[in-house]
Amino acid sequence: MTKFLKQECQVTPYQVGDDGKALLNRFGEIVYGEPVTCKCRREKIVKDIVQSNGAVLQATTRYFLxxxxxxxxxxxxxxAVVLTAEEYINERGTVEGYEVYP
Incomplete structure (x- = not known):
């Protein structure tokens, strides 16, 4: 999979509190850390993503990391906020990468 990752993207993780959950500021917004540059492949697509609360959001880009x-x-x-990130498993059963939909 790595040989197809010819682009770069910025992935910004959220900060984690003592309880293992994302830290929130006083306005209830997630607090993010420093961005990390990753090799990726970016594709334009249209896909409906169903959230845990039942809302359906439309992703227009897919990233492979x-x-x-x-x-x-x-x-x-x-x-852009990541809606879902799925593991990309190879034929040996190990994680080879991730498919990410913002």
Whole structure:
């Protein structure tokens, strides 16, 4: 998968509190840390993502990242909030990368 990752993106993780959850500021917004530059492949697509509360959001971009950095939902990727991040498993059953929808 790595040989197809010819682009770069900025992944910004959220800061984690003592309880293991994302830190929130006084306005209830997630507090983010420093961005990390990752190799990626970016594709324009249209996909409906169903959230846990039943809301349906439309993703217009898909990113493929390698296994070196695991993105999570609510991280930022190129400034957009990650809706879902799915593991990309190879034929040996190990994580080869991630498919991310902001």
């Amino acid at each position: 390698d296994e070196k950095y695991e993105p999570k939902a609510d991280y930022l990727i190129d400034g």
